[in-house]
Structure formats: structure tokens, C-alpha cells
Amino acid sequence: MLETVKGYYNGTQIVLDSPVKLRQGQEVVITYRVFKSNLRQTSKINLIKSLVGAIPYTGKSLDDYRKERLKKYESPN
Numbered sequence: 736m737l738e739t740v741k742g743y744y745n746g747t748q749i750v751l752d753s754p755v756k757l758r759q760g761q762e763v764v765i766t767y768r769v770f771k772s773n774l775r776q777t778s779k780i781n782l783i784k785s786l787v788g789a790i791p792y793t794g795k796s797l798d799d800y801r802k803e804r805l806k807k808y809e810s811p812n
Contacts (some may be wrong), residue, residue: 742751749767757763795803 736753736755738753740751740753742749749765751765758806
């Protein structure tokens with residue numbers, strides 16, 4: 736089984752909140768990635784700012800956009 740979970744380091748150990756129930760002694764393999772939290776937050780803010788105004792409001796409903804895209808990209812087969 737392959738499962739992805741998010742956790743944090745509490746100063747002495749890595750703490751994970753897994754939806755999978757583990758038994759004591761059960762073997763697990765953990766791969767982790769370390770990144771700076773404040774850098775990540777800044778990146779998120781910059782990403783959101785870059786999206787503002789990227790898609791102009793036209794008053795169309797999501798269903799209208801969906802129909803438009805399906806018509807434009809439908810397969811000729």
C-alpha cells in the first residue's frame with residue numbers, strides 16, 4: 736500500500752496524522768521533504784497575486800464555460 740500523509744517535526748520526532756491504522760511494530764517507509772515555512776507562505780501569496788485578473792469576469796456560469804470548452808475541444812471522431 737502507498738499512502739501520503741502530511742506531518743511536522745516537533746523538535747524531537749516527526750509527527751504524522753495518518754488515516755491508516757498502524758499496528759505496533761509494523762514496518763513503514765517514510766520519505767520526507769524539508770522546506771522553509773515562511774518561504775512557502777510567501778510563494779503562496781505571490782501565486783495568488785499573479786492569478787488576480789488572469790480570468791476576467793464575464794458573467795457566465797460554470798456550466799456555460801463547460802459547454803463552450805466541450806464545443807471548442809470536442810473530438811471530430
